[in-house]
Amino acid sequence: MFWNLFWPIALITLANCFYNICTKSTPEQANPFLSLCVTYLTAAAVCILVFIFSQSREAVSLELSKLNWTAPTLGLAVVALEVGYILTYRAGWKINTASLVTNIALAILLLFIGFLFYGEPITGRKLLGVVICCIGLFFLIK
Numbered sequence: 001m002f003w004n005l006f007w008p009i010a011l012i013t014l015a016n017c018f019y020n021i022c023t024k025s026t027p028e029q030a031n032p033f034l035s036l037c038v039t040y041l042t043a044a045a046v047c048i049l050v051f052i053f054s055q056s057r058e059a060v061s062l063e064l065s066k067l068n069w070t071a072p073t074l075g076l077a078v079v080a081l082e083v084g085y086i087l088t089y090r091a092g093w094k095i096n097t098a099s100l101v102t103n104i105a106l107a108i109l110l111l112f113i114g115f116l117f118y119g120e121p122i123t124g125r126k127l128l129g130v131v132i133c134c135i136g137l138f139f140l141i142k
Helices: 002-025 032-054 059-065 070-090 095-118 124-141
Strands: none
Touching (some): 095 124
């Protein structure tokens, strides 16, 4: 149970670390959209290979029928996310600050989205966390 709960968090953390290092290291002269094309072609190849080796070939049409608007919308969101980070680093943000600022802002935004759209409770402890995060953001970007 412990492993199933925390290995995805460890995977996200490690992948996010490499993500930010690679994004920060994208050459300034490289077109961000061409860079993302190579990135997504690599990601697509990996996903296709894993899918092929984890499913029978007959399952392709069945699996495609299970998809909805979320897959292409996620693709648009990921492109916006990637370009946003590339432009953030090119604008001069430091790797030890940009991710922290965006993730704190994201956590605060998702707290309210969770409440409004998913019925997730906002407790006093969570509101205190938001206040502390806002104070932290003030010090980070000051």
